[in-house]
Each structure stands twice: as structure tokens, then as C-alpha cells.
Amino acid sequence: MIKFDRFKLKNGLTVLFHKDVTTPLAVVNTLYDVGARDESEEKTGFAHLFEHLMFGGSVNIPDFDAPLQMAGGESNAFTSNDITNYYDVLPAKNIETALWLESDRMLSLAFTPKSLEVQRNVVIEEFKQRYLNQPYGDVWLKLRPLAYKVHPYKWATIGKEIKHIEDATMEDVRGFFKKHYVPSNAILCIAGNFELDTIRSLTEKWFGDIPGGIKPARVLPAEPSQNEYREETIERNVPADAFYYAFKMPERRDEGYYFTDVLSDALGRDKSSRLYISLKKESKLVSEINAYITGSLDNGLLMISGKLNEGVAFEDLDKALWSELEKLKNTAIEEMELHRLMIKIRTAREFQEQGLLNRAMNLCLFELLGDANGVNIEHEIYQSIQPEHLQETAIHLFKKENCSLLKVKSVKHAE
Amino acid sequence: MLNRTTTPSLQQIDKIDFVKPLVFDIAGTTKLFHMKEVPNDTSRLDLYFDAGTARGEKGIASFVNGLLLSGTDTKTSVEINGEIDALGGFFESGISSENAVLSVYALKENLLPILKILVDAIEHLAFQTHEVEEIINDRKQKFKVNMEKVSFLAQREFQSRLFNDSLYGRITDEKDFDLIEIENLKKFHVEHYLQGLQKVVIIGDLPDVEIHSTIELVKKWTVTKNGTYEKDLQNLQGEFHVDKSGAVQSALRIGRILFNKTHEDYHDFIFLNTILGDYFGSRLMSNIREDKGYTYGIGSMLAELHETGYFLIATEVGKDVREATIVEIQKELTRLQEELIENEEIELVRNYLLGQLLKSADGPYSMADLYLSVEPYGLELDFYNQAIESLNLITPKRIQELAKKYLNWEDFTIVSAG
Helix, strand or coil, X not given: CCCCEEEECCCCCEEEEEECCCCCEEEEEEEECCCHHHCCCCCCCHHHHHHHHCCCCECCCCCCHHHHHHCCCEEEEEECCCCEEEEEEEEHHHHHHHHHHHHHHHHCECCCHHHHHHHHHXXXXXXXXXXXXXXXXXXXXXXXXXXXXXXXXXXXXXXCCHHHHHCCCHHHHHHHHHHHCCHHHEEEEXXXXXXXXXXXXXXXXXXXXXXXXXXXXXXXXXXXXXXXXXXXXXXXXXXXXXXXXXXECCCCCCCHHHHHHHHHHHHHCCCCCHHHHHHHHHCCCEEEEEEEECCCCXXXXXXXXXXXXXXXXXXXXXXXXXXXXXXXXXXXXCHHHHHHHHHHHHHHHHHHCCCHHHHHHHHHHHHHHCCCCHHHHHHHHHHCCCHHHHHHHHHHHCCHHHEEEEEEEECCCCC | CCCCCCCCCCCCCCCCCCCCCEEEXXXXXXXXXXXXXXXXXXXXXXXXXXXCCCCCCCCHHHHHHHHCCCECCCCEHHXXXXXXXXXXXXXXXXXXXXXXXXXXXXXXXXXXXXXXXXXXXXXXXXXXXXXXXXXXHHHHHHHHHHCCCHHHHHHHHHHHHHCCCCHHHCCCCHHHHCCCCHHHHHHHHHHHCCCCEEEEEEECCCCHHHHHHHHHHHHHHECCCCCCCCCCCCCCCEEEEECCCCCCEEEEEEEEEXXXXXXXXXXXXXXXXXXXXXXXXXXXHHHHHHHCCCEEEEEEEEXXXXXXXXXXXXXXXXXXXXXXXXXXXXXXXXXXXXXXXXXXXXXXXXXXXXXXXXXXXCCHHHHHHHHHCCHHHCCCCHHHHHXXXXXXXXXXXXXXXXXXXXXXXXXXXXXXXX
């Protein structure tokens, strides 16, 4: 059970406070309700580029990191298709430094041309390092537009192409900040050994006078339900053939999200999972295989991916894979298997909840979904799952017309 | 009116409480360390074996490590993994040049039952032909994939030049995978696992009776003859390049043999290393990422081995700025040798390191790991009090002196790939 208090400042900023008396550290986590899905198709990669700029100094403070390091702390952030999340971890007694820094960059950024130019380059190098200079690195750049035709999930957080990042202008940057980085579009969580009254007065002190702004309305084109099987093959200079099956799944707020999560575990989380046993250990079609969900807030994907053993044809894998999926549709899973999946979920959760930062991030995410207490209810949803829930979900999900398949065909180099 | 231009007043970290785990003798030199103060149901078990990659014939150690749960005469690998999963256990096996570590993460009531499964699996490991063939096949494919990564190519070349002709410098090639023989695997398993247990760690609120059961279960594996570790190593100096056609980035690995925690310059060198490349505001990050935009990240570290250690700078940069990056790295090293550091930078790094130490001591898992990183060197937790003392005493002159002593370009192995 993660306990918390919640209050709202007059400018619309939601504040969550999680008390932990056992640690000398504090976490300040700030979630902004903006991600790559909020970009326009002509200017992708922007939410993430902007995250980099948030470290380039704010209106009253030339450098974000140095004062935090001086206070014994450190900071980082991540951007996804859904959200942008910033966090500071520091000794609890210096909490005010983090609040000073976070509030100033919520108030306004410095917007220096140098910072924009350098971070454009840094992000381009990140693009190369993660997506272009890795075997199979560009798979998600290809898979997203195959699985999504309308919804902005069709581009990756890093952006559709390097050119979009190169073309970002100062005007774009200012506009983005003004629209999305307002208190009413943010959720702040403070965790550590404090009193609620202290947190109330400190947040009022540092964040209270920031103009509230208007929470931008989000109107995203909904992805129509898929009713055709999609397949694409790309040829790459890689050592082995690889496959990426993507099935559309329910959105984060739907209970079907949890059923799908457990289904993916049953298929390919561990070395006792169905696909691992059947396709790797028994029929030796693959060298590796995994199943997982993308965890997206809007309709996401259940993924089954892996690599073929040498000499195995994609068709053989396809046949064997669908036959395993059919089993999940035709026969409810046994209690014993369900129990095995549940205890792993429970164990993983106990470990995750140990971390102060993890708790703070999760509280913010669930608050965004509607109620921070969702973090405590999630556990009950998992434990109440019955075999028939999984079977119904499997019947609904594992249809050819709900599937997009990306194949990476290995072409040998000319040595 | 709120003053937003000056930093709120800071408080120094005056004291950190370090907690030592309980120590139990298993047999010979093998001990069990128990960190009991865990306020929830989680637990972790680590088993350390004298089974690192420097032991045995080239490549053997890593295959035995990967095969530990591959089945006995009465149980298949699927059955063993299924039993561990049914208890909610997460199993990991790791290997370095000097040892192999098996870890289990589980709820505390399941830790001992999982250990029993593990002990049976390892004790009666059968090395079935189909399992051995499967892992060789998988590893070959992984190896080929890795050979497409500039970071892997650079790391491999660096390791071979850094450790030169010592056992730590042995690197595997694809052809080595075909030379693996089951008899050699079996021999290694007996010598380095069944007679190779060096250390056991339990973190979790387990009753003493379970600690004693653990000792009884693994006692038979106590290491009989501790192998020796490489020392007095000398890296091969100079520049080395691995070509990779089609790469859009180059990986750089630059470093030299240095020392570990037992050396008198250790604490102060850590300070110097932090300034140079071990935090977000470091000189390498400030210059090469935040000023030039050549890279997504660059860092430096001191990696420790049992009898020695090495210093390393690592990054991936745009192919067209590889030479420019090397020049800048060199400049930063020279600057540390020629210019005294301002007090403000010293104070910042001091506070940052104190904060990091506070974080490293936060919670039973971190605390246990902190202890485990001094224990192999015969040191105690007082080492960290000395670290704090050194932090408070360090001077610009001392840092310059260490830079002159240890950061000379001509002493380095410089590797690039891409």
C-alpha cells in the first residue's frame, strides 16, 4: 500500500505527497501531460527534444544541474509517446533546492540559441546511437507506421526522421513550452520524510505564483479498429532473420489492459512460458522469443518478437505461433499456470515498490489516469483475474485482422 | 517577493550510518553474509563461485555458467525453470573475468525453497547434448549480432589490448564455439562450481534457522583451492582501430591499468575521476556533449579487479567527429594537469559525492552492496568514513598532482571502432 496526500494549488498544479520516514533522501517527480502523441506529423521528435532543453537553464537560473549537484542531488528525465517525466533525487534536507529549480523551469525557460543548437546535435547522436547504428535498431521506426495508420503512435518518440529534429526552430520551442508546460498540465509528487504542512507551504512558496495557463485539450485521431492483416518485410544487413508480431490491445484505463498483460506473460515472459517452451525448446524454430506489451495509455500493442534459427522459414514459425495462440483461444489456462503468472507479478511488484523514485513516478502516472490511488488498486485487479478473462481476451486479440507483422530478412554482407 | 535568483541555503551531510551484515562461517574461507533489516517481504540470494572467464580453457566458463539450469538426469530445464517461476523467483547468472555470481530475487518465504531447486539443478547438472548444442547455437547468433555493434567491437579490442597477454585479455571468436567439448564443461563444473563456492549473501528478513539451512545446503561446494588472480598487468599503449563499414558512429574506449580500493591514492583518484567524467556536469560531458554536441553521452570510470583495476573513458560519437573528440578528451586531461581546479568545482563535486554516498547507503539492498564492494579487499565499512574524510581534505593541488601522475596520454590504450 502506497499512502499519499493530494492537494491542488490555485494555479491548477496537482501536488501529491508520499511520506517515507525510513530514508534520508527525497524525490521530486514532475510529470507533464505531454508526449510524442501530441506532436504534429510534420514536426515529430519535438516532445523529446524539448525534454533536453529543459536542462539548458531557466529564466532565473543559468544552469539546472550544477545547483542540484551542489545540494548533493542528481536529476534526469524521460519522454514517451504519452508523457514527459522529470525527477530529482537529493538529500531530504536540501529539498528546497529541487523545488526552486523545478519551479523556475516551470515558470519559464532561458531559450538560448546555443542550447537549442547543441541539444539538436545531441538528440541526433542519440537517434544514431539507438536507432541507426544498432542491428535491428530501426525496427520500431518501421513497425509503428505499419500498426498505426491514424493515431500519432505511428511515429516513435525520437521522431520520424532526423530532419524533423534538424529543422526545429526557436519559435517552435517557445510555442511548445507555452502550450504544454503550465501548472495545470503538470502533476508534482514529493516523496520523503516530511510533514504534510511543510510540503503544503513549500509548494505554495515555490509554485504558487506561476501563472496557471490553460490545460491544452487533447483531441487525437482515434485509430480505427484494424480489420486487415498487415505484413511488411525489410532487408537488413543483420546476422539472423527476426520477426515482430504486433496485436492491437485495449487502452491503459481498460481492465482488458491487465488481462492482455497477463496473456503476454503466459506467452513469453519467462523460460516456463508457452512460446519459449514450444517454439524454442521443443520445435527449435527460434533462438529467442519474447512477448510483452507496450504499456501505452491509448490503445497499445501486444508484441511477440524474436529471432529465427538458421535455416528456419518465416512460414514455419508463423504456423507454429498461430497454433499456440489458438490454444489460448480454445482452452482456458489451468489454475496452476495462472498461479505461476500471478506470483511473479506480485514478486516483481514488491521489488518495484521498494524504490522511492518508483513510488513517486507511479503515483504521478496513476493521478494522470484519474486517481493516484489506482497504484494500490492495480494489485487487486491482477489478483482477481480468472482464466475466462484471459480466454476472452485471447479470442478478441489473436485474430489475423488484428495483427501487423514486420519481418527483418537477413542479407549477408559482401565481405 | 520571492528571490528566485539565489539558491536556497544548503545543509551539509554530516553523518551517514553504515550497517554491516551478520557474518557466518560456512567452511574454510567461505562465509555467508546476512543483511536482515529488510522492512518488507522481498529477499535476495547471491552465490559467488570461483568460476570466472579467466578460469579453465578459453570460453568454457561462460558456457557452464549459461548451462547451470539446463537439466539433470531426472529433470528437464523447462521443469527446473517452471518450478522456480511457480515460486515467483527471478534467477540471474552473471560472469566476470574473476568470478561467477548466481542471484535469486523472491519473496522471503520462497527463497529457501528456490535455493533447494537450484542446489539440486547444479549438483546434478547433466550437460545433455541437445542443451549444449542449443546454447552454442544461441551464443553464436548473439555473437554475430554483437559483432555488428561498434560498442562491442571497441570493448573487445580494448579488453585484449588492456590486459594484453594475460588471462583477462582472452577474447572469444566464433570459431571457439565449435571447439567446446562436453567433457571440458563437465570438468569445469566439478572444479569451479561443486568445489568453488566462495561466498553467500542473503538480504531479507529470514529467520536464523533458514540461514543455517542455507549453510547446510551449500556447504559441500565450499571452495577447496582458491585460484590466483592476475596482478602487475601492463596495458599495451598506443592507438588501435577496428574498422566497421557502414557505421554512422564510432565507439571510443580509452584507458589504462590502474589500481583498486587498496591503493593509497584511491579516494582522491575517485574525486578526480568524478570531475573528469563521472557525473552529468563532468568536464567531458560539459565539453563534448553540452558544448559541442558530439555525443549522446560520455563517461569515465575506475573498474576494480581483485588485485588491480583499470581506468576507462567510453563514448559513442558521430563518425565525422571521432578525431575531434579524441583531441578534446586529450585537452581535458591536459587541462587537469596544467590548471588548478577552482574551489567552487571542488565543493560541487564534494557535495555531489556525499549525496551519492548517502544514496548508496539508503536501504538494506544498497547497504549490503556497499559492504560487498569493500569486503573482497579485506576492508571494512570504515573505508567509507575514510572516503568522507578524504572528500573534506582534498585540495586543488592534490588533484593536479594525481592528474599528472595517472592521466598521461602516452600511458593510455586508445581504441576506436566504426
